[in-house]
Amino acid sequence: MRNNGNSMRNIYRTGFIALAVPAIAFVLAYLSGSMLVLDYIHVLIGAIWTGVDVFLGLLFANVIKTINLETRKNIGVRMIPMTLFFIPSASIITPLAGYVLAVKEGIFSFTSTLFIAIIIVGVILVSIGFLTIVPYSYKVAREASRKEIDLEKISRNMRIVSIGSMFQLIFQVIIISLMAYIVVYL
Amino acid sequence: MKHNISLIYSCTDYITVVTTETVNRNMPFSIRDSLWTGLPMILIPPAIMVAIIISGNFYFLEYFHVISGSAWTGMDLVMGIFFAYIMKGLGDAEKAEVSKRLTPMMLFFMPAISTTTVTAGVYLALSLGISFTSPYFIVVAVIAIILTVQGLLIFLPNEARVYLELIRGGKDIRKIVRLTMINIRLSLVQLVLQITIILFMAHFATGFAL
Numbered sequence: 001m002r003n004n005g006n007s008m009r010n011i012y013r014t015g016f017i018a019l020a021v022p023a024i025a026f027v028l029a030y031l032s033g034s035m036l037v038l039d040y041i042h043v044l045i046g047a048i049w050t051g052v053d054v055f056l057g058l059l060f061a062n063v064i065k066t067i068n069l070e071t072r073k074n075i076g077v078r079m080i081p082m083t084l085f086f087i088p089s090a091s092i093i094t095p096l097a098g099y100v101l102a103v104k105e106g107i108f109s110f111t112s113t114l115f116i117a118i119i120i121v122g123v124i125l126v127s128i129g130f131l132t133i134v135p136y137s138y139k140v141a142r143e144a145s146r147k148e149i150d151l152e153k154i155s156r157n158m159r160i161v162s163i164g165s166m167f168q169l170i171f172q173v174i175i176i177s178l179m180a181y182i183v184v185y186l
Numbered sequence: 187m188k189h190n191i192s193l194i195y196s197c198t199d200y201i202t203v204v205t206t207e208t209v210n211r212n213m214p215f216s217i218r219d220s221l222w223t224g225l226p227m228i229l230i231p232p233a234i235m236v237a238i239i240i241s242g243n244f245y246f247l248e249y250f251h252v253i254s255g256s257a258w259t260g261m262d263l264v265m266g267i268f269f270a271y272i273m274k275g276l277g278d279a280e281k282a283e284v285s286k287r288l289t290p291m292m293l294f295f296m297p298a299i300s301t302t303t304v305t306a307g308v309y310l311a312l313s314l315g316i317s318f319t320s321p322y323f324i325v326v327a328v329i330a331i332i333l334t335v336q337g338l339l340i341f342l343p344n345e346a347r348v349y350l351e352l353i354r355g356g357k358d359i360r361k362i363v364r365l366t367m368i369n370i371r372l373s374l375v376q377l378v379l380q381i382t383i384i385l386f387m388a389h390f391a392t393g394f395a396l
Contacts (some may be wrong), residue, residue: 014271036396040388044259044381051260052268059261059295062223063287071280078272082264173253180249183391 008145011077015085022086022093029097035104042097046179049090050172052082057166064158069151076158077144083137083161091129095122098179107186114186118178125171132164217353220290228294231302238306244313251306255387258299259380266374273370282359285366286352292369293345300337304330314390322386322396329383333376341376344369 022045029041056079064072102108102115109115136157143154231254238246273281307330316323344365351358351365389396 018268034394036388036392036394039392040385043388043391044384047256047259047384048263049260050253050256051258051262052264053260054257055261055264055269059288059291062291063284066287067283071276071283074276074280075272075284078275079268081271082268086268172256176253176256177249180245180252183252184245184248 008077008141011080011141015081018081018086019089022089026093026097030100035101038097038101038104042094042101045090045097046094046176049087049094050169050176052087052090053165053169053172056083056162057164057169061162061166064155064162069155072158073144073149073151073154076140076154079158079161080137080141083133084141087129087133087137091126095126098122102182107182114178114181118175121171121175121178125168125175128164128168128171133161133168136160136164220349224290224294227291228298231298235302235306239309244310247306247310247313251303251310254299254303254306255384258296258303259377259384261296261299262373262377262380265370266372266377270367270370270374273367278359278363281366282356282362285348285362286356289345289348289352289366293342293349296345297337297342300334304334316390322389326383326386329379329386333379333383336372336376341369341372344372 025041025045029037032038064075067075099108139157140154140161143150143157235250235254238250273284276284307326311318311323318324318327348362348365351362356362385396
C-alpha cells in the first residue's frame with residue numbers, strides 16, 4: 001500500500017465522513033424533536049461504538065499481535081478513520097444524545113446517585129478514548145506520513161490503541177448496566 | 187550507482203519477504219489454538235443467557251439483550267464498513283494472513299452473539315407481554331429471522347469453509363480471500379437490517395409510534 005500524500009488524504013477524507021455522520025445524525029434527530037429518533041440515534045451510535053471496541057480490544061488485538069510489521073502498518077493506517085475520527089465523534093455524540101434524552105424525559109438530576117454514577121463512568125469512558133485511542137492513532141497517522149516509516153513505532157502505538165479499546169469496552173459494559181437500569185426501573 | 191540503489195531495494199524487499207515468511211511460519215494455524223480462543227466465545231454468551239433466563243431477572247435479561255445486540259450491530263458495522271476498508275488496502279497474501287487470525291474467532295463469536303441476542307429478545311418480548319400479532323412485532327420477527335438465516339446459512343458456512351481451508355494448510359489464498367470478502371459484504375447487509383430493527387427497538391423502549 002502506498003502511504004504517500006494522496007493515500008493519506010484519502011484516509012483523512014474517509015475519516016472526515018466517519019466523524020461527520022454521527023454528528024449530522026444527532027443534529028437531525030435533535031431538530032426533529034422526536035424522542036424516538038433521538039433514542040434511536042443514542043442507542044445506535046452507542047451500539048456501534050461498543051462493537052468497535054469489541055472488535056479492536058477483543059478480536060482484533062489477536063490479529064495485530066501476531067501479524068508481520070508491514071501488514072500491521074498497512075492495517076494501522078486504514079484503521080485511522082475508525083480510531084482517530086469515528087471513536088471521538090461517537091464518544092461525544094453518544095453521551096450528548098443521552099443527556100438531551102434524559103433532560104427531555106425529565107429524569108436527569110445532578111443529585112441522583114444513578115446519574116452521578118453515569119457521569120463518572122461516562123467521563124472515564126470518554127477520557128480513555130481521548131488519552132489512548134485518539135493520540136496514539138494520531139501518532140500512527142503521523143508516522144505513516146513520514147518518508148522513513150518506523151514500523152516498530154506504529155506497531156507499539158497500535159497496541160496501545162487496542163489496549164485502550166479493551167479498557168473502554170469494560171466501562172461500556174458498566175455504563176450499559178446503568179442504562180438498562182434506567183430503561184427497566186425509571 | 188543505479189545498480190547499487192536497485193541492489194539496496196532488492197535487499198529491502200528480500201528482508202521484508204523474509205520477515206513476513208518468518209512471522210508466518212512462527213504463527214502456523216493450529217486447531218488447538220483456535221479452539222482455545224474460540225470456544226470461550228461460543229460458550230460464554232449462551233451460558234450467561236441461560237443463567238439469566240433461569241434466574242428470571244428482567245433487568246439482567248434487558249442488560250444482556252442490549253450488550254449482546256450492541257456487540258453484534260457494532261461488529262457488523264466494523265466488518266461491513268471499516269474492516270472492508272482496511273481489507274481493500276491489503277494485498278491478497280496479507281488479506282489471507284488477517285483472515286487466518288480472525289476467522290477462528292468470528293466463526294465462534296458471531297453465531298453465539300447473534301443467536302443469544304435474538305433469543306434474549308424473544309424472552310424480553312414475552313416478559314413485556316408484547317403481542318405476537320402486533321405489526322411492530324411481526325416486522326421485528328421477520329427481520330430477526332432474515333438476520334438469523336443469513337448468519338447461519340451464508341455467514342457460518344463461509345467461515346467454516348475458510349476454517350477448513352486453514353486446517354488444510356491455507357494454501358488456497360484466493361478461496362480464503364473470496365469467502366472472507368463475501369462475509370464482509372454480507373455484514374453490510376446485516377448492518378442495514380440491524381439499523382432497521384433498532385428503530386423498532388426504540389419504539390418498544392420509548393413507547394412512541396414510528
